[in-house]
Amino acid sequence: MDFLLLCLLCSCVLYVFFLIIFPRSSRFNFRKLGLPPGNLGLPFVGESLQLISAYKSENPEPFIDDRVNRYGTLFTTHLFGEPTVFSADPEANRFVLQNEGKLFECSYPSSISNLLGRHSLLLMKGGLHKRMHSLTMSFTNSTIIKDILLVDIDRLVRLNLDSWTDQVFLQDEAKKITFELTVKQLMSFDPGEWTEKLRKEYLLLIDGFFSVPLSFFFTTYGKAIRARRNVAEALRVMVRERRKDSNKKKDMLAALLGDGEGGFSEEEIVDFLLALLVAGYDTTSTIMTLAVKFLVETPLALAQLKEEHEEIRAKKSSVALEWSDYKSMPFTQCVINETLRVANIIGGVFRRTTADVNLKGYTIPKGWKVFASFRAVHLDQLHYKEARTFNPWRWQQSNSGSLGGSTGTGNVYTPFGGGPRLCPGYELARVEISVFLHHLVTGFTWVPPEEDKLVFFPTTRTQKRYPIKVQRLHRLV
Template sequence: MITMELFSLSLLFTVSLSTIIFFLFRTTTASRRKTRLPPGSIGLPLIGETFQLISAYKTENPEPFIDARVSKYGSVFTTHVFGERTVFSADGETNRFILQNEGRLFESSYPGSIANLVGKHSLLLMRGSLHRRMHSLTMSFANSTIIKDHFLVDIDRLVRLNLDSWTGRILLMEEAKKITFELTLKQLLSIDPCEWSENLRKEYMLVIEGFFCIPLPFFSLTYRRAIQARKRVTEALNLVVGERRRERERGVKKNDMLAALFDSDGGDVVFHDEEIVDFLVSLLVAGYDTTSTTMTLAVKFLTDTPSALAQLQEEHDKIRANRGTSVALEWDDYKSMPFTQCVVNETLRLSNIISGVFRRAITDVKIKGYTIPKGSKVFTSLRAVHLGQENFKDARVFDPWRWQNISDPINFMPFGGGPRKCPGHELARVALSVFLHHLITRFSWKPAEEDKLVFFPTTRTQKRYPIIVECRNVGG
């Protein structure tokens, strides 16, 4: 009797499962007939083409994974990486469409490892009206007027302070990271370099190392360390925020991002300390690692292109001569660096510190004759566009002179685009220009050893770019 009942239940389960599978298959097939996805390959079950992507970027080619698929499928194609079917775009027009339709057709979507480490209240993960408000606040605090009137003096002072300790062999990327972290901390919290800030920087480096790990502490020692470091970073920042609130009650006012957050606190929105700390952590991400890497690669590209370095040196020696006895740069000096801006643009185009951004379709979207289904992950590859021969002649060659003839760089988007364009883009340009000025007028240098570029998970140098520096001028 029991056996018969079990058999009947088993038969019923089998029939039911078969029916479900039949209807799911028929529905999926019908959906595929109606939906014309971009062509491509989804690779193996579950892992897709993730291994192909990771192994491809171990070569010296900056865009091997996308190059191979663009030649086979076109500039918009489908793949399956990091656990999700993903539509890749290597087309400038498509990328602009996706980024400009943030909040209407697409929304930001980041891997779990990054989301967990920056915090749920970070600018990266904010959406809707709150994101618009906080993005606008950040942009208003980093516009040209604010930089000119308040930040330039700090940028110039901190760059010179760091360069004062340079002698002999240095790891340029490490030194650049110190500079950008101190700059960012000063602008966010009015904190000058000290033992506390250096300890915080070391913890923060551990946090960033966890961004591209499997977000499971049990499986990844690096990710476990990153989570622990993130806890220590938030504890330190919470103490600062709490102390600043008490100072504010006593009438002490400072001119930094935290003060701007306090000023915007009120009405329908009240920011708790946890939210403020997450917001500060995300701004540290934006201002620290990317800018320091751009500084390093600018020096490497210039070193590998002596004619560009010579012209840049001539421009900055002239500025230095016009300054007389004053060493500090002023806003008019920054605005008189035309070739420097060509170097900055070309470094941003060729290095592509942020290779692209992830979005998710919030409705079915038609692009280039295809349909991206609702819920699909989309990756807009900024690097593929910047390195596309159809967009820039000799696209994979460092050529700053090209920017003397480009008036409307429609396919140039190093800081993203749309409502989520990096709010600190002008600040990054100023910091890089000031750094190059003081480096070039104070030092000559040569590589200490051969170093190569690595392109995954982000662009960087393999050995942190060791160089040997010698003083050119005294008193800089």
Template sequence: MDKLWILQVTAVFLSAIILLLYKNSYRFRSKHRRKPLPLGTLGWPFLGETIEFVSCAYSDRPESFMDKRRSMYGKVFKSHIFGNPTIVSTDAEVSKFVLQSDAKAFVPSYPKSLTELMGKSSILLINGSLQRRIHGLVGAFFKSPHLKAQITRDMQKYVQESMANWSEDHPTYIQDETKTIAFQVLVKALISLNPGDEMEFLKKQFQEFIAGLMSLPINIPGSTLYRSLQAKKKMVKLVKKTIQARKNTSGISNFPKDVVDVLLSDTSEQLTDDLIADNMIDMMIPGEDSVPVLMTLAIKYLSDCPAALQQLMEENMKLKRHKDQLGEPLCWSDYLSLPFTQNVITETLRMGNIIIGVMRKAMKDVEIKGYLIPKGWCVFAYFRSVHLDENHYDWPYEFNPWRWQDKDMSTCNFTPFGGGQRLCPGLDLARLEASIFLHHFVTQFRWVAEDDTIVNFPTVRMKRRMPIWVKRRGDP
């Protein structure tokens, strides 16, 4: 009996210990249990789902790749594109979290040819305090009223010069015209170079340079990447000549006249001549690409929407007449004060998705909204799906500038310029340039657009460079 009693007590005691251990281990496991990977498939070995992604990207509905997976797996799913296992986010909140994270969690991730061409010290690739320093310096300069006044003067001059040459007898290619204008404006703001032989040389080299940005990562003589790197070397030489001349002569004044001045005035000694030269060239990319595409797409959408064009023209004519009566030229704040013009630009940014999204790489396991993003995986924050989501925008494929009349732009559902740590520092500039171009265009011309289509890959552009037939208006 005694023995039985001892056995019973021991059994109860042991069970209590086992229960306690189990409970503790359960608590430990649930605290440290990894959240699941998002649903989805990694596709074929090595190729993953890249072929399907690219074939959708070339179509007029690049987001169909995402739409199909969204309906099967939800707004965040896993895939394998461009050689990397990737978590694709079409969820505005998840993308916001990724953009706002610092370099301990996510760093930029670009294809190899792109990183080789941009160079290690490009603002698009560096992280931490150096990125924040350059971002801060450049962003503050681009926001300054002083620069905006200069950009307005330059832009007005280049726009007038360009438009004076437009003929009524043959088509004008809007994409080409806007590229020339926006490149000149940005190069002036970056290194104070005026139109002329050196500008022509730079533009020629630059076109060779960007051809390599989306090329195969093969750097042998004759390859696109090789030619592109050679062109970059020539541009670096030209920019370094400017830097040296600036150092030799003026000293840096209190009012920087361009971005070179701004970066040279930094006293941290981290900003070497190589770093400044590399970044000047990378910052020319929006002048040849994003800004002219914004202007061209606005013309495309307006050509297809006569009611919006009429209202835009009336708003701009009113301002022009008012300024003519006062005998004053337009200043930058005049251009930005036109509400409907701004709505046209905002709607163009939403529909055009000039930058479809941004890529990051996870530096550690990160959990967001119940999803796991494993260390080493890429994240593709895909803005296009959010901008075209009918839950955020009624009739999302319709160009409707009026939708912005009482809609808030500063939400995570509208991120054409990215967000967080790397929010585009050139966003004010891009809007200002587009406003000036639209003003002069709609107040001086009527036009008929030839048929053309938007190509979305590898960058957004018009297939036929947006040919239009113009007719000059009489006096307003």
């Protein structure tokens, strides 16, 4: 907080200096340049401090609402060191997503690139990205989940939940589950000493994504860089061992290794695996946690969810779930849809223009940043009735728009992005969350924390990691 106040004070001094030195007529003219209207804020820091301050609160919406009311759904601002066109418009967002690799390219700070590696799926471009994305989709489609992955998903979820004691931090436990599931799916490793050691390194690695990028050994970023080296080395050793292993497995790593000329280089494989472990670790686990939080705060929804899963369990002689059970969870899918919409784990994406781009009557210069905000669209009252209320029943009537459902086109619901960079694991995430919710509501009762607020910066999470007191109803293994 002291650092932010210091930045704000320095910026105010610089802003006054800026006003004195430069006459009003020479300042930024949005209309003359063909840009959306807006405000670049303070020199150097722009409106970054206002954005960070808003997203550290439980209600960041006024940051967007105020600017949309003043300028419209496309406005110009200055975020994280660069002038940026901010889009709260579903049609503009779709245009940005669909023109990936043509008019726009992904753009992230070098600090994130250093931690993920240039061959991560998030950062790679062109033909290599298309090939890797297609490969990932082929290992996360519904057929593969049904025939291969579901057994392990169900087993590992039950194994983790069965180890719970009287009180657990749900956010931490969910992350442990999703990490172990991702390691199993990518590399066929069951939980053990190797996976737990790797997970502890990942805790340090992920902390570095949203820290000041100073590489001193005592800084958060410096510790993250060292953790990244340790993770990469562990994966590198494992990749070399698998190359020599005559017992071929049918997992993602086997496809990456390939046969003959079909495989990828060691560096590409390590970066790719490292980044997928990051993705699988954080996003799905957050949805698991927030689904429980929202359900607790909406007792009728929790009661209906429990009823759906008790009916499934009553028809079975085993606690293990099958594909037909997963397909018998319509209200669970409504809960997941609504959690994704309200929580907005991926609030939006940054892209950089590769040419001058005409968008909704404006011209965005080559090299400018564009932020396509999914959150702004998901929580817009024009697209969803009572948009900022958790209402899973809206998805039962989403076609007609009644009961608070969506009143617009498919462009207004994009929790997994879209275009060539559509999240390849979206179906897998749904299955993992569904299995988790089933075993939680049929295997336990729990008492939630008296209060645990949501914050949205640097990532969406609960402040206190959502501690719950649990009581087991039956054994899960």
